[in-house]
Amino acid sequence: MNVIVAKNAGFCWGVKRAVTLSRDAARKKGGRIYTYGPLIHNRSVIKRLEAEGVHVLPEHADAHAAGAATLIIRAHGVPPGDTQRLVDAGYDVIDGTCPHVVKIQKEVARAHKAGRTIVIVGDSDHAEVRGLLGFCGGKGIVVAGVDEIAAVPRDEPVTVVAQSTLDEETFAAVSHAVKNHCADAAIVDTRCNATAKTQREAIALCAQVDAIVIVGGRDSANTNRLAQLCREQGVRTFHVEEAGELRDSEFAGVATVGITAGSSTPDWLIAEVAERLRAMPPARALNTEH
Numbered sequence: 001m002n003v004i005v006a007k008n009a010g011f012c013w014g015v016k017r018a019v020t021l022s023r024d025a026a027r028k029k030g031g032r033i034y035t036y037g038p039l040i041h042n043r044s045v046i047k048r049l050e051a052e053g054v055h056v057l058p059e060h061a062d063a064h065a066a067g068a069a070t071l072i073i074r075a076h077g078v079p080p081g082d083t084q085r086l087v088d089a090g091y092d093v094i095d096g097t098c099p100h101v102v103k104i105q106k107e108v109a110r111a112h113k114a115g116r117t118i119v120i121v122g123d124s125d126h127a128e129v130r131g132l133l134g135f136c137g138g139k140g141i142v143v144a145g146v147d148e149i150a151a152v153p154r155d156e157p158v159t160v161v162a163q164s165t166l167d168e169e170t171f172a173a174v175s176h177a178v179k180n181h182c183a184d185a186a187i188v189d190t191r192c193n194a195t196a197k198t199q200r201e202a203i204a205l206c207a208q209v210d211a212i213v214i215v216g217g218r219d220s221a222n223t224n225r226l227a228q229l230c231r232e233q234g235v236r237t238f239h240v241e242e243a244g245e246l247r248d249s250e251f252a253g254v255a256t257v258g259i260t261a262g263s264s265t266p267d268w269l270i271a272e273v274a275e276r277l278r279a280m281p282p283a284r285a286l287n288t289e290h
């Protein structure tokens, strides 16, 4: 079977960087290696990292590093107070915060210092947003959508930023509403284009294939969104977590199949799926059987 793998399938560059930092630390540094919370929401990645000597330290664990211990901060970042607490607890802290998230943190800190109220458009439960709140002294206001902007003060200068993975429509709608609501509103579009790029690429790939396979966790929001977008293109879409879920019979008549993956899916899972699909019998042979 002819297989086309999307160029940007899988890890975004920020996640890739954090994983590389962790694996390098396990190879090169002595002592115990931890990540502050699970590095990524993908069980097979966590398992593989464990096997390489990278363990998960639960967030907010009141643990003191006994002896040499290295701790890696995740790509989504943490409030500055957490970093200091971990250094004080004796950890050798490696900052795996994605450079794009660092830019947002700096923007928030700068505006806060200038006396502006920070409005973060995003999910208040998300680690990145909790981290950003720490950069404005915990005084920022998180809004998920237009119906929550009543909480934004009308008579204070406000700066609006976005959680990096926020969609364009929500950010545009909230920004517009805040501008109408406040006398002094500065809008800073801090969205990252990694997710949008993968989605655009998946849509383009659908036009070239008979079927598409989306690789990633069933509880991964961005993977589910990819699958939904592909179904909307009218292409037969299979969402799998691993190669073992693929059945020859489901690909009867498929000459060319595309593969893409969510941003928490590692290269090795994508490669296994590609290998499994390439090994399937050609479309014509299967057509004859059925």
Ligand code: SF4
Pocket (backbone or CB within 6 Å): 012, 013, 014, 015, 075, 076, 098, 099, 100, 101, 164, 165, 192, 193, 194, 195, 263
């Ligand atoms: S989605 Fe963008 S901002 Fe978030 S970790 Fe990936 S590259 Fe960084």
